[in-house]
Amino acid sequence: MDKQILIKPIISEKSERLSDKLGQYSFVVNKKANKVEIKKAVQDMYSVSVMSVNTIIMPAKAKVRNTKSGLVKGRVSAFKKAIVTLSEGEEIDFFGDI
Helix, strand or coil: CCCCCEEEECCCHHHHHHHHHHCEEEEEECCCCCHHHHHHHHHHHHCCCEEEEEEEEECCEEEEEEECCEEEEEEECCEEEEEEEECCCCCCCCCCCC
16 A cells, blocks of 8 residues: 655746745656645655645647657656645755755
């Protein structure tokens, strides 16, 4: 029953803008995890207090690439995304000492 809830943080321009202005951080999470489990996992892993959690199921997408040997068709899997809002004045440092 031990499942990994937080899979990885999402590092993009949009997520950086959200974290700078609103104190919101984005994570790819386990599809079966609920908001209470996500909140507890973020609080335990990063030692911060979480105000709210919003979840989104991102749909799968078909992708096509042009290569020397012709078209390559593929698929990007669906995943669940969580946007976590932290309390005022708190932040998560993903990069550490870089």
